Amino acid sequence: DSGVTQTPKHLITATGQRVTLRCSPRSGDLSVYWYQQSLDQGLQFLIQYYNGEERAKGNILERFSAQQFPDLHSELNLSSLELGDSALYFCASSVGSGIDTQYFGPGTRLTVL
Amino acid sequence: AQKITQTQPGMFVQEKEAVTLDCTYDTSDQSYGLFWYKQPSSGEMIFLIYQGSYDEQNATEGRYSLNFQKARKSANLVISASQLGDSAMYFCAMREGDNDYKLSFGAGTTVTVRA
Numbered sequence: 001d002s003g004v005t006q007t008p009k010h011l012i013t014a015t016g017q018r019v020t021l022r023c024s025p026r027s028g029d030l031s032v033y034w035y036q037q038s039l040d041q042g043l044q045f046l047i048q049y050y051n052g053e054e055r056a057k058g059n060i061l062e063r064f065s066a067q068q069f070p071d072l073h074s075e076l077n078l079s080s081l082e083l084g085d086s087a088l089y090f091c092a093s094s095v096g097s098g099i100d101t102q103y104f105g106p107g108t109r110l111t112v113l
Numbered sequence: 114a115q116k117i118t119q120t121q122p123g124m125f126v127q128e129k130e131a132v133t134l135d136c137t138y139d140t141s142d143q144s145y146g147l148f149w150y151k152q153p154s155s156g157e158m159i160f161l162i163y164q165g166s167y168d169e170q171n172a173t174e175g176r177y178s179l180n181f182q183k184a185r186k187s188a189n190l191v192i193s194a195s196q197l198g199d200s201a202m203y204f205c206a207m208r209e210g211d212n213d214y215k216l217s218f219g220a221g222t223t224v225t226v227r228a
Contacts, residue, residue: 002159033215043204045215058215090158094214101148102216104158 004093004105012111018079021108023091025072031094032074033102038087049074081112117205117219125225126195134190134222136205146208147188153201200226
């Protein structure tokens with residue numbers, strides 16, 4: 001157990017809908033990262049937050065957004081869902097914002113029908 | 114261009130034997146970090162080992178060791194005394210520079226340990 005929690009574990013929804021994925025980092029970690037794992041694109045970095053502020057952005061679609069709250073938990077919002085958004089979404093956390101190891105949560109498996 | 118290349122899509126290894134998983138990387142930064150993660154069939158990503166670009170010694174963590182060859186830009190993972198529980202997908206990842214915190218992942222290598 002990495003200490004990173006993600007809810008829900010599974011999510012099934014329809015095209016056009018909006019969902020929110022939640023992540024709680026390890027105790028003491030200030031950075032949260034979101035990654036998407038799909039069969040065709042592999043593991044891709046989406047976005048990073050550090051102590052409530054957006055720090056880095058990767059291949060995140062405009063339909064997706066995220067935030068980190070004062071208690072350091074983070075939410076990834078996915079809207080206008082398409083079939084291609086079906087993937088495993090991981091949250092990872094690290095102590096700081098640089099060379100620290102990122103520890104991953106168990107992931108949320110999103111299925112868009 | 115691919116930052117991380119894992120050329121072995123799948124490997125079989127006999128229980129108690131060692132296995133080497135290949136990873137080559139591409140970066141122009143002098144400061145970078147290399148990571149290996151394990152993803153069992155249950156889906157979670159488990160951190161195994163880390164090697165910094167300035168580390169002179171190869172990293173080791175229990176049965177895992179990293180064969181770091183900086184000039185060749187390779188960071189191969191060696192799993193010694195394989196166990197059935199080692200059957201999983203293994204990913205090599207890199208963090209580049211001092212200001213870029215994202216991990217770039219390879220395509221992964223599936224390891225199947227045979228009894």
